Amino acid sequence: xxxxxxxxxxxxxxxxxxxxxxxxxxxxxxxxxxxxxxxxxxxxxxxxxxxxxxxxxxxxxxxxxxxxxxxxxxxxxxxxxxxxxxxxxxx
Amino acid sequence: xxxxxxxxxxxxxxxxxxxxxxxxxxxxxxxxxxxxxxxxxxxxxxxxxxxxxxxxxxxxxxxxxxxxxxxxxxxxxxxxxxxxxxxxxxxxxxxxxxxxxxxxxxxxxxxxxxxxxxxxxxxxxxxxxxxxxxxxxxxxxxxxxxxxxxxxxxxxxxxxxxxxxxxxxxxxxxxxxxxxxxxxxxxxxxxxxxxxxxxxxxxxxxxxxxxxxxxxxxxxxxxxxxxxxxxxxxxxxxxxxxxxxxxxxxxxxx
Numbered sequence: 001x002x003x004x005x006x007x008x009x010x011x012x013x014x015x016x017x018x019x020x021x022x023x024x025x026x027x028x029x030x031x032x033x034x035x036x037x038x039x040x041x042x043x044x045x046x047x048x049x050x051x052x053x054x055x056x057x058x059x060x061x062x063x064x065x066x067x068x069x070x071x072x073x074x075x076x077x078x079x080x081x082x083x084x085x086x087x088x089x090x091x
Numbered sequence: 092x093x094x095x096x097x098x099x100x101x102x103x104x105x106x107x108x109x110x111x112x113x114x115x116x117x118x119x120x121x122x123x124x125x126x127x128x129x130x131x132x133x134x135x136x137x138x139x140x141x142x143x144x145x146x147x148x149x150x151x152x153x154x155x156x157x158x159x160x161x162x163x164x165x166x167x168x169x170x171x172x173x174x175x176x177x178x179x180x181x182x183x184x185x186x187x188x189x190x191x192x193x194x195x196x197x198x199x200x201x202x203x204x205x206x207x208x209x210x211x212x213x214x215x216x217x218x219x220x221x222x223x224x225x226x227x228x229x230x231x232x233x234x235x236x237x238x239x240x241x242x243x244x245x246x247x248x249x250x251x252x253x254x255x256x257x258x259x260x261x262x263x264x265x266x267x268x269x270x271x272x273x274x275x276x277x278x279x280x281x282x283x284x285x286x287x288x289x290x291x292x293x294x295x296x297x298x299x300x301x302x303x304x305x306x307x308x309x310x311x312x313x314x315x316x317x318x319x320x321x322x323x324x325x326x327x328x329x330x331x332x333x334x335x336x337x338x339x340x341x342x343x344x345x
Contacts, residue, residue, distance in 0.1 A: 019280070
């Protein structure tokens with residue numbers, strides 16, 4: 001996955017303890033991300049690819065990058081499908 | 092809305108707005124403050140029980156506050172909100188909590204100022220069904236016939252809390268599958284309370300983003316609990332013990 005995920009326009013974000021609360025007013029839906037999913041969300045800034053997010057988190061967590069990459073891909077795919085993230089084309 | 096008041100109407104301050112009701116009906120709503128302001132709406136129903144429903148609907152419709160379907164009581168540290176879900180028996184639970192020593196704030200709506208998180212009380216009468224009499228105990232008048240409800244003044248059930256306050260505890264309650272099991276309560280993640288509250292908002296559509304931020308801000312200040320119960324007085328006693336509330340009877344006995 002070479003694209004660079006970025007928050008969709010209109011998603012409202014609030015931190016709550018270690019969680020991240022997202023709200024889409026267009027469909028009136030709340031999504032609460034736990035700490036690890038929240039870390040992925042915070043790094044999905046449109047500048048980083050999924051690979052770069054996984055590399056960064058593996059470094060922070062001190063864990064195997066391949067394992068982290070699988071988790072990042074799953075979370076990003078879910079957030080893309082739900083419309084909280086959109087894909088920014090690679091330059 | 093411009094309203095010409097006729098004789099025999101009294102305006103009540105409800106959920107941050109002003110609603111007029113017939114004077115004889117208003118007598119049933121003695122715990123709701125009177126207002127001299129021009130009403131935003133007028134209750135036309137004359138039967139107290141259905142007038143109460145219309146009053147609530149109109150107040151929510153015109154309220155500038157974020158109104159969430161929830162029972163609310165007052166404890167030593169602040170307000171306790173219990174978001175209502177279908178079949179929860181919210182009014183019965185609130186009545187049991189007031190009997191256990193909590194202050195009555197509302198059996199229907201958590202009304203929050205989106206800007207500062209301050210809660211406005213809505214101490215409307217409790218519409219209690221006949222089977223609640225055995226749970227709540229004496230002193231609330233005669234029970235209605237089976238299958239019917241009767242409006243009970245909050246002061247007959249217990250202490251009516253003064254207006255205002257902030258939410259310090261949120262209880263996500265559900266009925267237990269077993270009817271004879273004990274009530275259970277445990278800490279829960281704050282994040283669990285955000286969808287539970289926002290999904291039960293009556294009027295968040297007026298300012299969706301502001302309402303979301305208000306709910307998160309409220310949850311940020313609160314402890315969140317998950318509870319299951321079969322009998323409302325059982326959960327009420329457990330919450331009273333957990334939050335340091337003593338019933339009037341217990342206080343007198345000491």
